[in-house]
Amino acid sequence: MPGISSELDCLVCMMRQALNTSRLATKDKEKQRKILNLVSKEIEKVNLKLPPAQISKVVYEIVREVTGVEDPFKDLKEKSNKEALLMIPELKKIVSSSQDPLYTSLYVAVAGNIIDLGIGHPFDLSRDVEKIMKSKFAIDDYGDFRKDIEKGKKLLYLGDNAGEIVFDRVLIEELLKLGLEIKFCVKSKPIINDATMEDAIISGIYEIVPVIETGNNSIGVDLENGSEEFKREFFGADIILSKGHGNFETCYGLPLNIYFLLKAKCDVVSRALCVRTGDIVFKKQRV
Amino acid sequence: MPGISSELDCLVCMMRQALNTSRLATKDKEKQRKILNLVSKEIEKVNLKLPPAQISKVVYEIVREVTGVEDPFKDLKEKSNKEALLMIPELKKIVSSSQDPLYTSLYVAVAGNIIDLGIGHPFDLSRDVEKIMKSKFAIDDYGDFRKDIEKGKKLLYLGDNAGEIVFDRVLIEELLKLGLEIKFCVKSKPIINDATMEDAIISGIYEIVPVIETGNNSIGVDLENGSEEFKREFFGADIILSKGHGNFETCYGLPLNIYFLLKAKCDVVSRALCVRTGDIVFKKQRV
Numbered sequence: 001m002p003g004i005s006s007e008l009d010c011l012v013c014m015m016r017q018a019l020n021t022s023r024l025a026t027k028d029k030e031k032q033r034k035i036l037n038l039v040s041k042e043i044e045k046v047n048l049k050l051p052p053a054q055i056s057k058v059v060y061e062i063v064r065e066v067t068g069v070e071d072p073f074k075d076l077k078e079k080s081n082k083e084a085l086l087m088i089p090e091l092k093k094i095v096s097s098s099q100d101p102l103y104t105s106l107y108v109a110v111a112g113n114i115i116d117l118g119i120g121h122p123f124d125l126s127r128d129v130e131k132i133m134k135s136k137f138a139i140d141d142y143g144d145f146r147k148d149i150e151k152g153k154k155l156l157y158l159g160d161n162a163g164e165i166v167f168d169r170v171l172i173e174e175l176l177k178l179g180l181e182i183k184f185c186v187k188s189k190p191i192i193n194d195a196t197m198e199d200a201i202i203s204g205i206y207e208i209v210p211v212i213e214t215g216n217n218s219i220g221v222d223l224e225n226g227s228e229e230f231k232r233e234f235f236g237a238d239i240i241l242s243k244g245h246g247n248f249e250t251c252y253g254l255p256l257n258i259y260f261l262l263k264a265k266c267d268v269v270s271r272a273l274c275v276r277t278g279d280i281v282f283k284k285q286r287v
Numbered sequence: 288m289p290g291i292s293s294e295l296d297c298l299v300c301m302m303r304q305a306l307n308t309s310r311l312a313t314k315d316k317e318k319q320r321k322i323l324n325l326v327s328k329e330i331e332k333v334n335l336k337l338p339p340a341q342i343s344k345v346v347y348e349i350v351r352e353v354t355g356v357e358d359p360f361k362d363l364k365e366k367s368n369k370e371a372l373l374m375i376p377e378l379k380k381i382v383s384s385s386q387d388p389l390y391t392s393l394y395v396a397v398a399g400n401i402i403d404l405g406i407g408h409p410f411d412l413s414r415d416v417e418k419i420m421k422s423k424f425a426i427d428d429y430g431d432f433r434k435d436i437e438k439g440k441k442l443l444y445l446g447d448n449a450g451e452i453v454f455d456r457v458l459i460e461e462l463l464k465l466g467l468e469i470k471f472c473v474k475s476k477p478i479i480n481d482a483t484m485e486d487a488i489i490s491g492i493y494e495i496v497p498v499i500e501t502g503n504n505s506i507g508v509d510l511e512n513g514s515e516e517f518k519r520e521f522f523g524a525d526i527i528l529s530k531g532h533g534n535f536e537t538c539y540g541l542p543l544n545i546y547f548l549l550k551a552k553c554d555v556v557s558r559a560l561c562v563r564t565g566d567i568v569f570k571k572q573r574v
Contacts, residue, residue, distance in 0.1 A: 008306055008309075008316075008319055008320060008323055009306065011323050011327070012299070012302045012303050012305075015298065015299045015302045016299050018299075019295055019298075019299050022295075029295075033295060033335075036298050036330060037331040040298070040327040040328070040330035040331060041327070041328075043302075043324060044324040044328070048320075
């Protein structure tokens with residue numbers, strides 16, 4: 001089975017996600033309590049062999065059922081996109097004036113990965129982006145990546161969150177200059193703060209590369225419920241560039257040419273990557 | 288009903304406490320999972336009108352039932368006591384050379400309150416103590432306290448955690464110099480890392496003031512299950528000096544002359560105190 005397994009920490013995290021999301025979806029304390037009660041009843045049914053991304057989906061289904069709110073993160077996603085767009089001119093300057101603009105744009109893209117509203121870790125966008133731009137990848141397979149990217153190669157870019165997608169554009173623009181054939185992938189419907197077609201449009205990505213949808217609103221990649229188009233692009237790509245936790249959690253171990261670009265935000269993911277929580281990673285899949 | 292109410296955050300925290308404590312009590316992953324499953328089944332029964340200290344007791348009962356381990360924090364408590372004892376000579380020097388040794392020793396005692404192994408916030412004892420010694424109380428009722436302490440007055444000191452109790456001794460020594468009649472109170476049996484008679488002995492407190500027990504191993508004060516001796520001292524004291532979260536959570540609002548000395552370690556307690564999480568507080572009960 002591809003993907004990483006969950007750990008007991010993920011059960012606690014499910015409850016935390018339930019609390020965070022219930023508060024975004026409703027002000028009604030009784031409904032919030034009902035959500036926590038219903039999620040707590042799911043705990044013993046959870047199969048820890050599945051990735052965290054997969055076991056936590058039920059949390060968001062319960063929030064939707066109890067509150068009727070389809071997209072509790074709507075306002076926060078819009079805010080993330082706007083905040084990110086404000087930072088782009090400055091970041092583009094840093095990229096274009098750097099010795100290796102492609103490499104620098106990888107840092108820009110991973111800096112965008114600090115935006116994560118699901119697991120509820122606090123962040124300060126401009127301060128944290130600045131910090132990441134000064135840091136180093138704990139795993140750095142840029143050398144391999146550099147060899148792998150040749151003119152005309154098909155690259156599928158698996159997007160992660162709203163806001164973050166704006167930073168991804170900076171990397172995509174650099175990759176386009178090298179003549180790659182890029183497609184960008186978003187979720188078909190809202191889930192947490194994951195990017196959808198709307199975010200692809202706002203971020204400007206829609207203008208520069210074809211954007212496809214996964215065919216579902218699972219967290220990460222869900223091949224079982226993937227659209228035919230998604231599966232065709234996923235298995236037809238020469239290179240997959242996978243952003244963030246959810247895509248890593250569900251794709252790790254797949255026998256494909258995948259590069260994972262993410263910040264390890266929790267102990268479960270950092271243990272799987274053998275890095276420290278908080279580290280940034282650009283890792284080629286070894287199969 | 289005295290004490291603060293719980294919030295939805297406390298339900299998530301119960302799961303986190305279950306995870307932390309299960310890992311201390313056993314290496315058997317199946318037992319750890321069983322503990323989390325059993326705690327998750329308690330969630331919907333929880334009465335949020337009760338204090339966090341009270342609702343979370345079931346977590347520790349479940350850990351005991353599943354693992355048979357009576358005192359999962361035993362090793363960590365010993366370690367905390369030793370680490371604290373190593374710091375005392377330095378802290379005593381700071382106190383004795385300060386302008387107001389009593390006031391400074393309040394900072395020493397509250398610095399000890401960073402030791403908290405239940406809710407699982409990480410801390411670095413010597414670094415964090417240093418930081419607190421340089422900080423300021425967010426609520427500071429020292430003026431009232433100073434007026435309140437007269438020679439011969441009966442002061443009941445409600446102890447909190449192992450390790451922390453070593454720091455409490457520094458404050459107690461200063462209070463004794465003023466001629467107060469002090470009794471120190473510990474739990475009758477282990478619960479989380481709360482101080483018991485053993486810790487009173489190791490800390491040296493047993494040598495300098497009479498030490499009584501609560502009559503139970505509830506978190507904070509549990510009058511319903513309190514020993515006659517405890518209740519006599521509790522209601523007979525002129526001043527109660529209450530350390531830490533558990534005692535605050537269960538005693539806040541009682542019509543007694545209580546001073547709360549603690550670090551607000553979570554949002555629920557800091558909201559009740561109208562301070563920020565991380566703030567230190569020396570607050571007189573207003574009834």
